[in-house]
Amino acid sequence: MIAHQDASSSFINSLVWVPSFSFMPILCLPWPRAPHAWTKSKKTLAKPNVRNIVVVDGVRTAFLQSGTSTFKSGLCKCKSTSVPKEVVDYIIFGTVIQEVKTSNVAREAALGAGFSDKTPAHTVTMACISANQAMTTGKDTVTKDNGIRPSSLEQMAKLKPAFIKPYGTVTAANSSFLTDGASAMLIMAEEKALAMGYKPKAYLRDFVYVSQDPKDQLLLGPTYATPKVLEKAGLTMNDIDVYEFHEAFSGQILANFKAMDSDWFAQNYMGRKTKVGAPPLEKFNNWGGSLSLGHPFGATGCRLVMAAANRLRKGGGQYGLVAACAAGGQGHAMIVEAYPK
Numbered sequence: 589m590i591a592h593q594d595a596s597s598s599f600i601n602s603l604v605w606v607p608s609f610s611f612m613p614i615l616c617l618p619w620p621r622a623p624h625a626w627t628k629s630k631k632t633l634a635k636p637n638v639r640n641i642v643v644v645d646g647v648r649t650a651f652l653q654s655g656t657s658t659f660k661s662g663l664c665k666c667k668s669t670s671v672p673k674e675v676v677d678y679i680i681f682g683t684v685i686q687e688v689k690t691s692n693v694a695r696e697a698a699l700g701a702g703f704s705d706k707t708p709a710h711t712v713t714m715a716c717i718s719a720n721q722a723m724t725t726g727k728d729t730v731t732k733d734n735g736i737r738p739s740s741l742e743q744m745a746k747l748k749p750a751f752i753k754p755y756g757t758v759t760a761a762n763s764s765f766l767t768d769g770a771s772a773m774l775i776m777a778e779e780k781a782l783a784m785g786y787k788p789k790a791y792l793r794d795f796v797y798v799s800q801d802p803k804d805q806l807l808l809g810p811t812y813a814t815p816k817v818l819e820k821a822g823l824t825m826n827d828i829d830v831y832e833f834h835e836a837f838s839g840q841i842l843a844n845f846k847a848m849d850s851d852w853f854a855q856n857y858m859g860r861k862t863k864v865g866a867p868p869l870e871k872f873n874n875w876g877g878s879l880s881l882g883h884p885f886g887a888t889g890c891r892l893v894m895a896a897a898n899r900l901r902k903g904g905g906q907y908g909l910v911a912a913c914a915a916g917g918q919g920h921a922m923i924v925e926a927y928p929k
């Protein structure tokens with residue numbers, strides 16, 4: 589869940605606490621390929637007269653297999669920024685299934701977390717990209733994730749198809765499991781963050797939302813959103829150092845890669861002249877993705893952005909591309925730029 593990046597919103601002047609993250613050191617694969625293989629671009633996406641918005645930090649609860657455990661204090665325990673609660677101007681949370689007794693969970697969470705009752709809060713919902721929506725509208729992990737399921741190829745091959753029996757190819761091994769979890773992010777105008785003595789982690793740059801036919805292109809959001817966000821930012825795939833895509837199913841990621849790498853698809857479905865190309869695997873979801881870590885629908889967006897930001901910092905890259913699909917045939921992509929060290 590997160591906040592507006594729209595320069596016209598007034599609260600952009602200071603802080604937005606965007607609840608919905610953290611990365612899993614546990615699952616981190618060794619940092620792949622030498623960073624020197626990356627194209628180092630010199631330019632930045634800063635625009636004249638547009639305020640730079642930075643991610644100060646993000647946290648998330650553990651991601652748990654749905655219903656296996658209850659969160660006691662969750663995000664409140666994560667002490668990462670110790671931002672004074674009274675300086676937060678606005679709070680936005682993403683959620684997916686609204687609980688019927690709670691009309692505005694952002695407000696409940698804010699009051700529960702001890703924020704000032706003078707800080708307004710609103711809730712947004714956009715299926716699996718609710719957190720992205722919360723981010724664009726406005727680390728310490730408490731316990732260990734329990735959804736990571738070490739397995740072997742032999743074990744996985746024995747699994748029964750989840751949907752279409754007996755011929756389907758989607759199994760528990762390559763679907764994101766039903767997950768309980770939450771994440772939060774602190775977003776501020778750059779000058780405010782610096783004035784308060786924070787060291788921002790990344791800039792949130794251009795973003796897009798797309799939607800297409802939910803019948804046969806349900807989860808192809810990243811395919812549609814990627815070329816658009818690159819164009820908006822004036823970047824190409826070669827400029828991107830880290831990719832963080834939400835993985836609903838491995839088949840969905842493979843379908844996106846195929847579509848992204850097809851001139852035919854670009855011309856016949858997207859009204860584009862040429863394909864954008866598929867992301868290189870060595871830059872793709874290197875620290876685990878929704879398939880291994882889990883996917884709490886309302887929280888994944890912040891996890892993706894924080895993973896991109898942390899990977900950029902670790903590997904010395906400059907630009908990250910975050911993309912996700914969502915139920916209803918919607919999709920999202922955003923460019924994350926590393927904050928200069």
Ligand SMILES: *[C@@H]1O[C@H](CO)[C@@H](O)[C@H](O)[C@H]1NC(C)=O
Pocket residue numbers: 744745746747757758759760761762838839842
């Ligand atoms: C999903 O995993 C099963 C084995 O559990 C495998 O047979 C199938 O090919 C995989 N599908 C994709 C799209 O990766």
